[in-house]
Amino acid sequence: MTVDKHQFFRNVTLSLCCSLDLEKALFKCFQYIRKYIPADGLQFDITEPNGATVSIVRVTKEGVEIQDILIPFSPESIEEEQRYFEKKENKKIDDVLIFNAPNINPISKDFAKVLNLKEASNLVLPVDFEDSFPATISLYSFSQHAYTADHAKLFSAVKEPFSMAMSNALRHRDVQNRSENFKKETQRLYLELMKISGDKIIGAESGLKEVMTLARHVAEVESPVMLLGETGTGKDVIANAIHQFSKRHEGPVVKVNCGAIPENLIDSELFGHEKGAFTGAVSQKRGKFERADSGTLFLDEVGELSLVAQVRLLRAIQFKEIERLGGTRTIPVDTRIIAATHRDMDELIKSGTFREDLYFRLNVFPIHIPPLRKRKEDIPALAHYFIEKKAKDLNLYPPQRLAPRAMDQLMDYDWPGNVRELSNIIERALILNRNTPLTFDHLHINSATRNASEIPRDKNDDDIIPFDDMISQYIVKVLKRTGGRIEGPNGAAKLLNMKPNTLRSKIKKLNIRFHRTKAQKPS
Template identity: 45%
Template sequence: MDDMTFFHQATMKICGSLDDNRMIRECSLFLKQFLPLSSMMLCTYEGDKGAIRILSLTDNLPKESRDQALFLSPESLTFLETHTDTGRVYLHGQQENNPIVCELEYFLKLSRCSEIVLSLKLDGELLGAVLLFSNSSDEFNAEHARLAALLHDPFAVALANVLKHRELMRLKDLLADDNQYLRRELHHISGDEIVGARFGLRDVMEIVWQVAPMDANVMLTGETGVGKEVIANAIHYASARRNGPFIKVNCGAFTESLLDSELFGHEKGAFTGAMQGKRGRFERAHKGTLFLDEVGELAPAAQVRLLRVLQDGCFERVGGSTPISVDVRIITATHRNLAQMVKDGQFRQDLWFRLNVFPIHIPALRERKSDIPELVHHFINRKLKTYNLSKHPVIALGTMEQLTAYEWPGNVRELENMVERALIRHLSQEEWQPLQFSDLVGELPEDNATRQDSGNTSEHLTLDEAIKQHIFSVMKNTGGRIQGKDGAAAILNIHPSTLRSRMDKLGIPYGRNKYQDRNNFRFNCLFETDNVP
């Protein structure tokens, strides 16, 4: 075999795999046809440590030496600095002048044998060496050394690729560990406790614990803002997929043309602006859970593609033709009546059957008002961390009754927003002053009876009437008390004398006995506006 054919075939063996153990094994089998080769070893030089690390070796060398570092003596380090010419080959007869070979023989516990040492350099940097061993001390000759020298460049490139690949795998493992840690932290920050699980959501959580260990698709229904995403999060982290990704998609946040790309990804050049390929949410959710929020907003074309994924477990990227298989659990959420949408032809019936395997309805906040006090304290504690505050403010007297009386059309999300507004306003007040909600929104009623009695008149109140109604609300909550820490003046953040003066001007009586007959006072005080000066 001529040198060119030898070089070509050897290069295919050397550079044919990033698995260094496989490369050494196949290369050894090939070279045995031309050299009296018994074993082979690939090493890398770690200059910062002054050591040689054994990356891979053939099976007839000690396996425990793999990935072990040999720290070189000062004599060997000096030899490296002066005898590392590119492609230089050292034969057994010269090993007395090569202390590194002697140290390697001792480290590997080898008896006296022949060696060919090929030092590997790339772009002027010493990467390591390839060592070829024979069983006797005089088998290798100059022709063998010449053939080995022909393979310097393929071995150097292969070693560089192996090192880069190992570093890439190390970084990939680090990234996976970091992602796992961040997922746990985000789960902890977002709250691993379901507020209301012992009261208003107790029945829901019992169902969640039943279905979470299964891989069944779950559909969460309920009004906007009831916490469907929180329940989906709980299902994922209580399942066997808890260590996998939890990917969220709001189906109503993307146009029909973009939703396909978001869900299934796209290939480079699939459409204008697709400068590179992109993985979709399904690919990112592999071995985990995909949460499709507002699934009722899916366009008909996206419904068809989603149905195929649920049936076959595979899909193609936009602009691609290669099927991609995924293992994903689907949790969907909607505030719409999908059953009615199916009847109206707006949602595919077969897709609805696939998604609605295990439905869970989450009640609105007005249906579980017993959770409001716990939710208020939960949101206060969360916002205190957000605003870097340490002291939990005292809640004004009567606040919980007022919040419980409200219907909360925006559900838990509206309550959270109101708590945040109250805390922001409280930052400008003294610490001892109570946290109050009564003056945040005009639609907060005293109770449901007030809403029915007043009708829509609150929309047409004058400024004096609005102030009059608000003062009355505070006076009612304090039981007619004006002074003191829990009095109306402290809640309204004005001087007691100023409050009395304002009440006199608006025709609002003060005195605790005036607030006992609440219905009669509400009629006389709030809605007989002729007495207002």
């Protein structure tokens, strides 16, 4: 078959541009080229400065193989190669080299040996592109003397489209590698951080034993999980554990607090948006669903989702694909869903605020996390764990020991705020008892059936203010004394024996506003 050079150029260019996927594009291109130039394969190679060549891609009738095969050449081969091209019969034709009997040509011989090409003819087209070493696209045929000068001329016509396609493909590959490395690095740092912050699951062998057994079982499969439990029981902690036990553990775990995002932003938060999708959408944004691709999406407080967002969530779970706001194309997502709520979902369904069909999708494998009052055996281990951890975080290490009655006080309390409340109470005790053993005298000793709201007020209750307010007031008092100075020898951090950054984050968290003034003299 013959073809006009322009037509050949046009069709090779079109097939190289037909897909962003290099493999698809090269395969299509190869199919076309074979109609006019005999070829059993097409190959892309890059030569490094030391002469060694890396074979990057090989396309055959069977398909495309992305490979990174190093082909080392001896200095003798390179010298011999130069002599080979000094001979008249071996000159290049329109920049294309013809090797019709590779066993005679030293370089070609080395290639054939490493790539197992046996007896073959080669047509080699040097391609060049910015910022890269010399590269070639070559066609090979398993018969000797397969290539003519006409083949070489035709092949030379596609030097530019190949240069561009391969240059783009290499850049794309580079970006993909970087993003892959970035993902792995993030995961490594996350695990590292978990180790440093000592985040472990206390009670895994006692009060949470059953929960942990269920978590391990469900982690092995892909089913959605629904974590049910009062606030502060550790739903976040268990969601993380399921992700870590699962085969997705190298992927991201992305958390969305559905209750904390305003209704008008939740769609964009979950599904992302295209530029200009709404006022304020100044650039394209990937949603949490996309970010959790190949990992786990943790939908905390799922009961708070608006009905509109529920419809979109249901679609995303059913079809495993999403559409960004203002977008037209669907994006496949491979995400495992873990949802959590402290709400009574049956009530929400009855009142029409939560879709039953979505609930059935999410509630495939429910895990109930018991409140702390029902697993009091975990309290001693949790208390010791938080004393150590918080003392380090607050720079109050080594911590005070517990006063003799302290553990009984903790055991007698019902913990309506569960593990979070215990952790806060310990933090408060560490701050207040700098030089004395830790006590918890302020804790109401509840009966097992009473909860905090039912405790009768006594006249001393007027002294009791929320824990965070108490800390805020204390920090404000110290800041007044230091004239708003945080760092330095006369700063608040020094007085409180804390790291300045820990104090800054506390101030931010508690939303404390203050100004620099003249420091007050201590009274």
